[in-house]
Amino acid sequence: MKKLVNEPKAFVAEMLEGIALANEKTLKYVPEYNLIMRADAPNTNKVSVLQGSGSGHEPAHVLLVGKGMLDGACPGDVFAAPPVDYVLESTKLLASPKGVLHIVNNYTGDRMAFDMARELAEAEGLKVATLMVDDDVAVKDSTHTVGRRGVAGNFFVIKAVGAAAEQGRKLEELVELGQRVNGVTRTMGIALTSCTPPAKGSPLFELGDGEMEVGVGIHGEPGRKRKAVEPANAIADELLDAVVEDLPFKKGDKVALMVNGLGGTPIAELYVVYGHAHTRLTQAGIKVERSYVGEYCTSLDMAGCSITLVRLDDELTSLLDAPGEMGMRIL
């Protein structure tokens, strides 16, 4: 296994410890609950915003904690939703009179843990609301299914809601805002390789040398279909078409365009995909107003990328532009 790992069982704890040490002044780490929180949280003048999700998606979500972003994140093990306890105790540690907002990616495990934790927290008198994220167009949404997955588009929900929370907006307003953002956000991804969870030590699935997996999730779950690897532009077209048709995005729309790396793909390649997608959108009369290229929501060391589009309006653009801080930075 080609990984910078010690004892696989300690992987998540050691990563969180590293994040805390790299941000000694701004972040606090509560090892009992895998919680990374703002050192100055809870702030009684604002709603606290909490994410859970699994580990292995970094920077989502533990590295998105900071001013104007999340107040805390309490991930579970690699690719596993956090246990109820983590969510409950994290909610208590972040309790603010203005309430605690749970941002939950739509997966069975996450939903259950956050539902139960919310019930238990409410029983203890806390004010809690839930915001579901489900931006993945690869999954068909119907009453007979578990619904769409939350993937890289969660970044925009967090950024917008985090900025609005910082401005002191009410819990109910944040839920409404978050739903609105989620409602105009669409994502689809492809994998060129599988990924290797440290505890498993081998790739989650096998992908032939000339194959790619279209519509892949961020946990190594297989996607819509498997097909022969294509040039970057063809891949960008397929992802973009699926995303554009779904909302649908139309001529005249202003959008944010994200090309998200899944972990093992170098930055240079992401820009090749970005360039083509940007050009295609421009040709279609869709105006790219904000650009996001890099790793936002990864799947360990998986090679591949996802494309996210968000339809912008003035409020949303100004929330995306609002100042934010996070545990990861380049400069």
Place this chain on the structure above:
Amino acid sequence: MKKLVNEPKAFVAEMLEGIALANEKTLKYVPEYNLIMRADAPNTNKVSVLQGSGSGHEPAHVLLVGKGMLDGACPGDVFAAPPVDYVLESTKLLASPKGVLHIVNNYTGDRMAFDMARELAEAEGLKVATLMVDDDVAVKDSTHTVGRRGVAGNFFVIKAVGAAAEQGRKLEELVELGQRVNGVTRTMGIALTSCTPPAKGSPLFELGDGEMEVGVGIHGEPGRKRKAVEPANAIADELLDAVVEDLPFKKGDKVALMVNGLGGTPIAELYVVYGHAHTRLTQAGIKVERSYVGEYCTSLDMAGCSITLVRLDDELTSLLDAPGEMGMRIL
């Protein structure tokens, strides 16, 4: 080849085009010379700072162009220094009465291209100075060798010199400052896998399943030695020991600590290494004042990392803290 690539020959141009489209307002792209430059450059009130180097190291250096950072970067092909022409023409396009500073990583190809371009530019009446970066402790430095390589530590030289240039400092002062930063910066890296240049289509070298390459360069050049893969902490120890002993860094020193990903290693693992390195330094009485974890200078899709230490003083710390902008960002 599991890559988001179209025609390999067009790879670098397409990447640069993508970078330009993602930064339409702030950056300008001059395709003839692979030049990415600040849209507002040259600024007659400041020295222009230019980097060259090869492609495949992103975000170094094309994504480090921005206010308080580089004024331009004109990379060559993947892992190849730019041709003389690119450097010469880029120097002319960035010509400022205060001069143009070439920041050059110490490789034969880069040195030759920048030397020749400087001579030619000077012949045309331009003011040019050169700043060499050679922070890699893996390479033995003696009069019989080509000297140390410039690797991830170049980020600190660029950040400090870029900030000082923004403050209006003179060309000679910037050279002196840059040499001072380079003089207190040390790096060493390991590779867990090789990397695959698009034009080659196969890995540059073979590394067995249980092997790693210690002291690797950022171009897939083999390093000091090959040995069996070790746990993250042992790897961190080996890199840190080499770096600390070299300057040497001593008890009481204040440092910036960088754990740089080589491209294929997920962020989570970098924090595992960071946590251990930070703790080890603290135990040794070396104070980590600034932390940098992420991808700064990559080697395409290579898995692995490097550790960089910089001995800080008040001036250097304030230059690192000075505001900066670049083509890549998360928020």
Place this chain on the structure above:
Amino acid sequence: MQRQKESGVMQAVEWVIRVMAENAVENEDYFSDLDAVVGDGDFGHSLARGFEAVLETLDESNEQSPGALLRKIGMVLMAKVGGTSGPIWGTAFMRAGSVAGEKNELTDADVIAMLHAGIDGICERGGASIGDKTLLDALIPATTTLGARLSRGEEWDRALAATAIAARTAADATRDLIARRGRASYTGERSLGTLDAGAVAVASMFERLAERWPLEGK
């Protein structure tokens, strides 16, 4: 569990939990590999970490009734296990414990009622029903078989042997199901032909219990 009365119902319940836990720990890689086929490959890891904590709890706990012990185990699974499995398995143990209440004796009917309560809890919590390709597809037929055999007066060892066979047959039959719940459901028809990891784990636990029962369960 009348046969167990002399050595105590409490010990029998503890023994059952311990066998389940050991099975989970020993099969960590196998269960994860099954989950990797159309899921995310962490089921074995989650279950093993959870049941390791269960084993610790068993060693330390001094609960006075089977019901209290089961509720405690349910809480531990909830607290320590993430993913879908923590809430699902935790809920099942907690519901079973609630039905047992503070009783110190458990009739066969009590045991079947506890299993049914566990199943209901899982259905409520996860929204799945039979045929959705989850562990319910092994647990429900197994419970039916055990209930039928015990109620017609069969001994526990023979009833458990039949139950193990029913569970395994049902687990194998998940190959023919399309996943409609859990992460495997994202792959839709591609889940056809694969075994459900949770169902296999349930079958494997019943088999282990049936094997050991006459030897150690007394």
Place this chain on the structure above:
Amino acid sequence: MQRQKESGVMQAVEWVIRVMAENAVENEDYFSDLDAVVGDGDFGHSLARGFEAVLETLDESNEQSPGALLRKIGMVLMAKVGGTSGPIWGTAFMRAGSVAGEKNELTDADVIAMLHAGIDGICERGGASIGDKTLLDALIPATTTLGARLSRGEEWDRALAATAIAARTAADATRDLIARRGRASYTGERSLGTLDAGAVAVASMFERLAERWPLEGK
């Protein structure tokens, strides 16, 4: 190059450049693979892109003298080829062109002087000398052989054949050298046992010239 006089020195020089260029383009992968062993695997790519541009230049150019043409080619290589090879090969062509000046006839002695000027340019530019495991280790012995054979009056075809053998022998012998210049030098002793990519390219070009000379070179 006296034998070539009737068909023009200019054509002969053009032909030599063309053969070198075709060789570079055809061997792109081979030369890159050699560079990948202890270098960064781009030598073949750099050389091929550069000589592709050279071929275009040959097609378009209307330089009047061998010297002007060689200087032009040198400029193109400088402009288009990055890495170490652009400046090294570009300098060599430019220096050779300078020695040729505007002459329309070139004696054998002129050719040898041009080669020596190219070698000196490479040494100055890159700081390498013989034994450092670079292309110089093939180019210098080849030039010595060519000079010796021509000066004792041997015909070009025989002289070139001997030169090709000398270049190949010398390129093979780079296996026994430790790299002291270029990227390969970072690996120190580990470069022992490997061929230098640049030296092999030089040998391969001389071989190609020797093979074709009597057929096409007239």
